[in-house]
Amino acid sequence: QVQLVESGGGLVQAGGSLRLSCAASGRTISSYAMGWFRQAPGKEREFVAGISWGGGRTYYADSVRGRFTISRDNAKNTVYLQMNSLKPEDTAVYYCAQGRTAVVVTATYDYDYWGQGTQVTVSS
DSSP: OOEEEEEOOEEEETTOOEEEEEEEESSOOTTSOEEEEEEOTTSOOEEEEEEOTTSSOEEEOTTTBTTEEEEEETTTTEEEEEEOSOOGGGOEEEEEEEESSSSOOOOGGGEEEEOOOEEEEEEO
């Protein structure tokens, strides 16, 4: 079983940047796709970005493409989400998750393990 712990959230002004980290422990995540999701108050959890097992394929939600970058360091068992040009509508709790396979997918039910989340708040 793998444990995922997110960090790096916080309060930032619109236009600012944050870098989220997701550290995995318990076993390696190198064979699995990883994803970032977010959930705002009163809304469904939504896919933000995903990365294949080796990092060669990435996929982004339309709302963040061009502003966010997902990456991974399998040697450190860690996944990152660099968020630039942040907007107030990016405010949410951000979660990382491990996929069931090596291929990037976007549905929450295709992810087996989840972190506890980290709050990102963007002020206008």
